[in-house]
Amino acid sequence: MIEVRHHGTGEVLLRHEGDTLAGADLSGRVLAYADLSGLDLSGASFSGATLTEAQMLGVTLDSTVFRKANLSRAAFKLTDAKAGGADFSDATLPRADFSHTNLGGCRFTGADLTGAEFSHAGCEETQFQGANLSGACFRRTRLVGAVLTHADLNWAVLYEAELAGTRFDRAIFGRTVLAACPSLHRALGLEDASHISPSSLDLSTLLAGPLPADFLEGIGAAEALVALRRNGVPQEA
Numbered sequence: 001m002i003e004v005r006h007h008g009t010g011e012v013l014l015r016h017e018g019d020t021l022a023g024a025d026l027s028g029r030v031l032a033y034a035d036l037s038g039l040d041l042s043g044a045s046f047s048g049a050t051l052t053e054a055q056m057l058g059v060t061l062d063s064t065v066f067r068k069a070n071l072s073r074a075a076f077k078l079t080d081a082k083a084g085g086a087d088f089s090d091a092t093l094p095r096a097d098f099s100h101t102n103l104g105g106c107r108f109t110g111a112d113l114t115g116a117e118f119s120h121a122g123c124e125e126t127q128f129q130g131a132n133l134s135g136a137c138f139r140r141t142r143l144v145g146a147v148l149t150h151a152d153l154n155w156a157v158l159y160e161a162e163l164a165g166t167r168f169d170r171a172i173f174g175r176t177v178l179a180a181c182p183s184l185h186r187a188l189g190l191e192d193a194s195h196i197s198p199s200s201l202d203l204s205t206l207l208a209g210p211l212p213a214d215f216l217e218g219i220g221a222a223e224a225l226v227a228l229r230r231n232g233v234p235q236e237a
Helices: 205-209 211-217 222-230
Strands: 002-006 012-014 137-139 156-157 177-179
Touching: 177 205, 211 222
Parallel strands: 137 156, 156 177
Antiparallel strands: 002 012
C-alpha cells in the first residue's frame, strides 16, 4: 500500500492499494500539500484534483493527466516526462516550479502559468497554446520546437533560452525580457505576434540575426536598430 502524506504535517492524505500510483484514477481528489516525490505517475489521472503546493520532485510522467487540476505553487523540480508526456491543459499552475525538468511533448494548452519557473527545463515541442505565461521565467530553457501560439508573455523573462523553431504566432508581448537569446531569429511567427507595450531586447540578441520589422517595431526596438546602422554597427549573419 502507498500512503501519500502532507509534506508539512505528515498527515496521511491518501491510502492507495498496490505499490505504485501508475494508472491510478485520482480525478477530483483533494491532495493539497501532498508529497508525491519520486513516484511513478505514468498513466495516472489527476483531472480536476486539488494539488496546491504539492511536492512532486523527481516524479515520472508518461501519459499523466492533470487537466483542470489546481497545482498552484506545486513543485515539479527534476521531473522526467517520458514519451507520452503529461497533459496540463486548462490547469491552474501559478508560481509552479518546473525548473530542471524534462517536459518535452507535454501540453499546457490554456493553462494558467503566471509566474511559473521553467529555468534549465527541457521544453522541446512542448505545447503552450493560449497559456497565461505572464511573469514566467525561462532561464536557459530549451524551447526548440515549442508552440507558444496565443500565449500571454507579459512580463515573462527569456534569458539564454533556445528558441530555434519556437512558434510565437499571435503570442502577446509586453514588458517581456528577451536577453542572450541568439537563436531568436530562428523562431517562427514573430511577425504575427501582438504587442500591448514595449519589451526589452538586448544587443546580442538583436545583432545575432535578422528579426521581422513588425516584431522590432512592436517591442520598440526599431528606432534603436536604425540608430545602430546609422552609426555603422553591422548586424551579424
